Amino acid sequence: MQTNSVEPVTDIVSGDGELASPPWHTDMRRGLSSEQVAEERVRFGRNVVDSTARRTWWRTLWEVLREPMFLLLLAASGIYFVLGDVSEALTLLAFVMAIVFLTVFQSHRTARILDSLRELSAPRAQVLRDGQRQLVSAAELVPGDVVFVDEGARVPADGVVTEAHELSVDESLLTGESVSVSKSVARANALAQEDPYGQLFFGSMVVQGQGQMVVTATGLNTTLGRIGKSLTGISEARSPLQLETRTFVNRFASVAIVLCLLLVAAYRLRSGGWLPGVLAGITLAMGILPEEIPVILTVFMALGARRIADDGVLTRRMSAIETLGQTSVLCVDKTGTLTQNRMSVRVLFAQGKWQVIDQATRHIEEAYHELIEYLVLASEIEPVDPMERAFHEAGRVGLAGTGRLHKDWSLVHEYALTPELPAMSHAWHTPELDHHAVACKGAPEAVCALCHLGERETQAVLDQAAQMASGGLRVLGVAKARHSQAEWPEKQHEFAFTFVGLVGLLDPVRPEVAGAITECQAAGIRVVMITGDYPSTALAIAAEVGIDGARIVSGQEVAAMNDSQLREAIKNVDVFARVKPDQKLRLVNAFRESGHVVAMTGDGVNDAPALKAAHIGIAMGLRGAEVAREVASLVLLRDDFAPIVSAIRLGRRIYANLVQAISYTIAVHIPMIAATMIPVLVGWPPMLAPIHIVFLQLVIDPVCSIVFENEPERENLMRLPPRRVGARLLSGRALAQGATAGALAAILVLGLYAGLLTQGYEQPLARTLAFVSLVAGNVALIFVIRVLPQSGARAEVRRQNRYLWIVLAVTGVALLLLMTVPALARLFGLVALLNQGGGV
Known part of the structure; x- marks a missing residue:
């Protein structure tokens, strides 16, 4: 070294x-x-x-203007101008501007949220x-x-x-x-x-x-x-959900092209005109294209990341939000995650006896002064680590006036703790002595080895350490040495260390951890403790927080197992102690190879490989190394366990609401497609024009991106098992449910339209009543989708969503104006129902 x-x-x-x-x-x-x-x-x-x-308004506007829906609207406006329907064309253009404004506002807002999250992760x-x-x-x-x-x-x-x-x-x-x-x-x-x-x-x-x-x-x-080199590197690859939705939209687009061409040809055969047929084809394309889906995905992930950040977890990779709901194993460290990382010296052991330190302690016996002295000397001069702060505090209180606080000594050499030797040493220049004083602290077994203790002496020390650890204490050994030579040894083993004693530190368990772990277990998520601490300490903490400690495996046992044996061992073990960083990587890979989706916490440089290997790496934001934060998917803004559970809960909620939004998108497009195609194919007057599709889009878009995004979670959300690996966004059952609901709405709307035409009602009035029923059907589909059961969840009445009522109120007002203002109704090719002799 x-x-x-x-x-x-x-x-x-x-x-x-x-x-x-x-x-x-x-x-x-x-x-x-x-x-x-x-x-x-x-x-x-x-x-x-x-x-x-940074994202600018102009950049966002340019991206929106290139969208297929916008281009279709411009084409429809142009055809209206050619056909001489100037008022229709101008009205459509006005709606185009409204859609562009709303889309630009939503896209820019989403982009700014992502920018702010990137700044947080800087x-x-x-x-x-x-x-x-x-x-x-x-x-x-x-x-x-x-x-x-x-x-x-x-x-x-x-x-x-x-x-x-x-x-x-x-x-x-x-x-x-x-x-x-x-x-x-x-x-x-x-x-x-x-x-x-x-x-x-x-x-x-x-x-x-x-x-x-x-x-x-x-x-x-x-x-x-x-040299113009960028730290950001290559942009993040598309997530599985992005790839799935892209494939889904592309298939819809392919179907839309075929159906539009058939509709144009059918219209040409029936009427002999091309332009009205092209207009009907554009209307159908607008009704088929689910252009909301990519927008929904982006909005849900961005707003979801902001929600998770509000709960204390920063999302560095959006794909992690998708994976949260699949998490089946959560590997966590003990110190600072399950415990408060606020350490205090609780037990001192030296010269064959021990003393308990608590708030009532007013005096530390002289037998332990040397132990505290060398604990302080083996710590950093200006400590940041809570453990070393506790040692300095014990020295300030216990050694005051004893002459053992050496302000005039200077640190001249140090040996760092390594995975191979979990002990560190500091060498000090001592003005009043003819030698350098060397102080060492570390794992009891490592300190015993440095002191070259015999087998019996070592076992006695380790038995004492195990007894202290059984009370949930973190135990360290302390040793001292003298060095009088000019050259410094290459290794700590070359010093003639003398064993000084043991110290036990208390790190209280966070009060909310037990409840959070119970919540995870109810949700089918195994919580596995992986710690470098003593097995007895790990078992005591595991018992306190509710982790199954019936069997514990040490890092030494992990090292002795081959990969097959390790995969077998992890089936029934939830506590791993005295684990080295490279063994964390083996454990993560073993869980992955066993079919689990693994989330793992870590904070050090050596944790980076395991964080990267886990499906969801979770870095400690306050005490974590920068390299750990760089490779992690999530970063805890406060280092404790509760935000992790909150993030999993929110991840499940975001995914469930995303499924609802896309189910609604599919359901609501079916009656639009049917109302555009079937009247042309059977020889009825066209029911929908592009302007009607635009009006419907102004209802659909905010429902998908605002209403469903703000849906409250289902009551049994955290009592369901994790979503299985490889599960599609929309299962066959969900797709069938959405399609069935949409088909029923289409049958009712077209049945009403056909009945009115058959009964001799004029086409404008029939179109008006059918259009009102179509809007009402879209609204009804919201409530149908909200109560449908999802992936094992039972159907239930949802809690109130104020955004739903806001959108419905705005839709109702717009529809009321359309039905009461004749000029506005004429622009839509409708009749003002409430102005026909007191109503219909």
Whole structure:
């Protein structure tokens, strides 16, 4: 393992050993002030390399104007002009403008929602400003900012290294070389780019260690920006649902072309005119084309992502929303997900005895002072991790006035924790001693191995650790060593460590977790705990939150199993302990190969492969590494379990409402197609014209994209099993139900039209009554689709949806105006029913 000396500096050292001012004369202890940041941002702009333009109204308008429906409407208007029906043509054009406005508004609103979600998922940076460490969007960085980088982070700008702790960076995005580059504190010539080992470059990834840098270039002025390279890469591939709906729409379009040509030919044979036949064909095409479906899919996914974000989960990939309803296994970590990640020292074990620490504890016995002393020394000087904060707090309270808090000692060497050796060591320069003090903390078994304890001694320590862990505590071992030689050992094993003791930390379970897990289990979702903690700790937490811990498998047992044995083991095991990151990937793949849809949480660099392999990778937004967030489908805006369950619930609701919306689209197009085709084929006067289709579209579009999107969830939504893998958006049953409902509406409308014509009513009056019945049928189909059972759900009366009543009220007012204003009725080729001698 490579180790580096710790190199803290307050200024950049020049080549001749003289201190040089940092770039932009930054105060390294306070960073830039808010006023300086504002000035630099005006001068240099946002720290953005990708030049993807935000969605504009004009761009959205241009996309809408190219839609087939719009082109058909323009063609119909042109034919009306040729036929001499100027008023009809102008009316149709007015409706065209209304449809364009509504479509542009909806599309632009959806695009802006997606833009805002992308901004939420943008990289962030830890920066020192006004003397405070802050978390800001990387786009807000300016030259002169003091930025902290650590393992798993994407370097947010170009800069020079001012502090390095085993810092190693992957620069393959720039160089193409996959070998990581070690970084050290920059010299003055780093600014002239003559010291690449003292520089960090925008877009590179920190693969080991941590450090601090001063930003020297942002945005297009960075190395990445100058070569014009984009971090966004290739756009996301179409999801299975997008491919399915695209195929569905294309099939409808093919059918529409054939039917339209047949209708034009039939009209020509019956009437001898081409233009009226073409107009009838256009009307039919407008009635057949389900152009709402792609819009519905986009709107549902965008608004669904916003709903999920409101519940604390950021959607990085829209396809994850589709998959949420299929989730059958949810793999979660313990610390910070099931627990609160607010640790406190609860039990100390040293010199063969132990002491419990709680709120009533006023004094820590002297026998445990050395244990706390070396716990603090083995922790970061300025801790961020809750566990190390707990150690510092225990030292502040328990060691006050004892002389064991060493403010004058300086950290000179460190050894990082690795998957192979889960222990870390810090070496300190001690002014009053003739040697360096080395402090180590880590997994009890790893510390025992470093101390070269005998089998009996090791077993005694591990038995004590297991007893502490059985109470749900996280247990660490502590050791100490002296080092007097000039050279530092390559490995921690080369130190002569002495065992000091054990510490047990309490991390309380989140109060809402047990209920959320019960909800998952009722929904047919297995919750599997995968933790690096002690088996006894994992079992205690599992029992508290309601996870089946009847059998537990350790990482050591996982390593001993082949893939077949592992697939067999996971059938009945819900708790995995002492698991290493590479074993998480094996577990995810085993669940996948067993036919499960897997969602998994993770936060570290080593979790990235497993997050990527899972159907839904869920990264921790607050404590997660940047690389984990990049590969994940979902990012938790607050690191706990409840938002995951909320996201699954919302994913099921979004999908169920999408099925309803598309079922309604299919159902409502059937009477429109029948009312356009059948009168022409049997020799009746045409019932529908393009303007009638436009009116119906103004009802259908908001019903699909607003009403059904806002449908409340069914009461038994989270008591249904997960949707099976490979299930089509519309099952044969759902398709048959929608088609049957639409066919019944078509029979009633055409039956009314035929009956009125047969009884001798004039065609305008028959068309008027049939058109009113068609609108009423469309409205009735909303209620029919709402109460139809879906994929195992029983039929039920739905809760109120205020958007439904708003749309129905607007439709009713529009229809009332059409039936009461003669001039308006004439534009539609109808008669004003309520003005014919007091009504019909």
